[in-house]
Amino acid sequence: MVVELAEQYEVPVVAIVPSRDADHAPQIVKLLGDGGVVVSPTITEEALSAADAARARGIALVDGDDQGNIHTALRVQALNEDIRVVLRIYNQRLGGHIERLLKNCSVLSRSATAAPAFVNAALRRPNSVRVGDQAVSLEIEERPEREDFLCTIADRIDRQDLTRMRMLPDSPGPAAVWIGRTERQEVVEPGSRAVLRFVDEEPSPTFTRRSRVLWRLIDMIRYFTGVQLRLVLLGSVITVIVSFALIWALARPFAWAVYETLLDLAGSAVPDVYGQPSSAGVGGAWQRVAQVAVTLSGVPLMAVVTAILVENTASRRRAAPRQPSGGIRSHIVVIGLGNVGTRVATLIHDLGIPVVCIERDDNARGILAIQSLDIPVLTGEAPLEHHLRQARVHRSRAVLALTGDDAANLEACLEARAIAPDVRIVLRLFDDDFAAHLYRSFANAASRSVSYLAAPAFAAALMGREVLGTLSVHRHVVLVAEFVVEEGSDLVGRTLRDIDVPGEIRVIAVRSPAARDYLWRPDHGRHIGAGDRYVLLATRSGLGSHTSRVSSLRTTQC
Structure with a gap:
């Protein structure tokens, strides 16, 4: 979150941390300097004063304590009634009530934002985001054959060296024609690519009676x-x-x-x-x-x-938790019932796919939620290998390791592969270097970072813009965001082509105030009017720069 605001949106940031030495505080101090960090075990009046919250443009409360975040939000708005507040709350129903209660507030769930990416990775299913009545999906093609795509999201995809990947490139094909950049076409190298396509409905597996x-x-x-x-x-x-x-x-x-x-x-x-x-x-x-x-x-x-x-x-x-059936097969094994694991297991269950959960902590709060859905749960301090065998991992279609510990997730991956060498593995990993080694060492494996998936949405919400969803290309993220052209904006009278930035931003749809539906593949010579809505694909840096341009940000603190 700090990196997103400081580097992508280029706004001054003050971080309140419980200690300069714990967790990621050393990296935050290195990025912001000593003056940009306030040390306080709890969010007190003194800590808010030290962070100059009374004059800040916005505040993001991303601690895992829902009640503490709500309390702090009320306290901050008492100091500064115009401040923009973004809350991290797991209970989305409660979040909806808080949004109506507080002024200029947006409530997001980190786990709800990231969970679909993990589910799609486990099912090898295209990531999708709904825009109005239409859904768009990301598909990675190993041998590109079909040309009925909206635009190229990434090319030069090489699992052994993801640094070669190009995001939102100028590429030939349908996309290059309708974005009006045919004069700058580049030859796409052979290999896999990620493209954007329409989807009518997300596929869901079926099982016999x-x-x-x-x-x-x-x-x-x-x-x-x-x-x-x-x-x-x-x-x-x-x-x-x-x-x-x-x-x-x-x-x-x-x-x-x-x-x-x-x-x-x-x-x-x-x-x-x-x-x-x-x-x-x-x-x-x-x-x-x-x-x-x-x-x-x-x-x-x-x-x-x-x-x-x-x-x-x-x-x-x-x-007591229900035990997995001896005849279960084609199921998904979820390891770790924290916020993310619970949300992912719930999504898989809602799709009608059998799921088995493993959680060593008998008192984990996710166990009650999973039990209410009648999902089998294996608990206790038994060896992980024993739990995996009880979960019939050799018959499963995928294993998701979703604990908050990268090393524990890697251990789960190795144990699962020892029992079922061909099983699909999806790991929650924070460290990018760790993930790069994973892709080089394992076939049929994927990793996602909850922070990397959620931070862009939180940062965009803090800056007053709503991100519709994220599309994951391995460890990279492309965001789908919608903007409204306000009266007096410098975009009024310009063309959609002026919004595009090669490698960073691409407009994919637009809707005028009088229209009911979005116009996809718009003519990029189309002039922009006040009240128009446009949907764009953007990298993290692209969304930050575009938001700064639209909002004409002043040097105010977040």
Whole structure:
């Protein structure tokens, strides 16, 4: 956030940190200098005064404490009623109420902003952002064939060296024609590229009714029984089935065999009398063996059924996390139920895709939210390998490691690959160098940074602009933002071509005040009028420079 404001928007920034030595404070001090950092364990009146909040243009409250952020926002607006406030709040419903309560306030959720990128990476699904009634998606093409794209977002994509990647290049094809830069076309090098396309709806996987019934049946048995009860139950049921087949095979009608088996199971068998002629009996010795087996199996079977009823009626078993089904497959394993992990698991569940969660902390707040959705959760301090095997990682389609610790996420990646070498891996990594090594070392793997995905949206909101969404190209981010041309702006009377900046900004749609729908692929010779809305793709630096131009920012603090 500090880097975004200081380098992309070029505005003076003061940061309030609990310590100069903890977390990322040393890098912040190096970037802002000693005068740009206020040290305070909590946000107090003295800390706000030291940061000169009374004269600041805006304040971003990005701590993980929702209640503390709301309290500070109220305190700041009491000091400066015109200050722009951006709050990080996990509870989006509460955030909506706070936005209506506070003046000039925007509430964002870091996890909600970043979660779709992780889900799309796990499903190898195009990233998408909705603009009005239309959705646009990013697709990475290894061997470009189709030319029905809106524009090129990135080219020269090389997983082994992502520094060669060009963002929003001037490239031939449909994009170059409609942006009016054909005279500056460049030859696109062979290889993969990222392009923008329309999507009617986001694809969602489907599963057969047979698969769903099987999962439900296995889940129900596992839910109502423990391991020991399942073993006794399985042995008894197998014995009864074999004995029933034997009785039926001894020239008995099917209905009569069922009748005798059920009576024997209940302990109501009528034994043959010693010395009675074999003709009086109907099955002989083998029937007697089968009846004895059924009767003896019925004793533990009835006890198990009674134990299940007592256990689930008198105990609090229903409050325990549900265990993953033994028959689950084509699912996604989510490791870490912090804010991001909980949000990602919820999105996957909403898509109708089976998901299994792993969380070592039994008291993690995300566990309750996941339990309410009836999603299986594995908890406790057992080795990660044990949890991964219980989660049936060898049958899964992807593993997402979403803890806040880069090293722990890498460990999860290595453990998952040791069990299932071909499984798709998505890691949450903060460090860019770490991520670069990951791409060079692992195939079928991806990484995303929550901070890198969320910071542009928070910074843009602080500067008074709304980012519609982010599109991730490996570790790079392109933002989709909408601007309104205000009366008196220096853009009035200019053309859309004047907004474009090669490598940084590209206008993809425009809408006049009288129009209901956006005009896609607009003529970039079109003149801009007051009240026009235009949607652009921009890099982080491009959005910062364009926002500065539109807002005509003065040297005020954030």
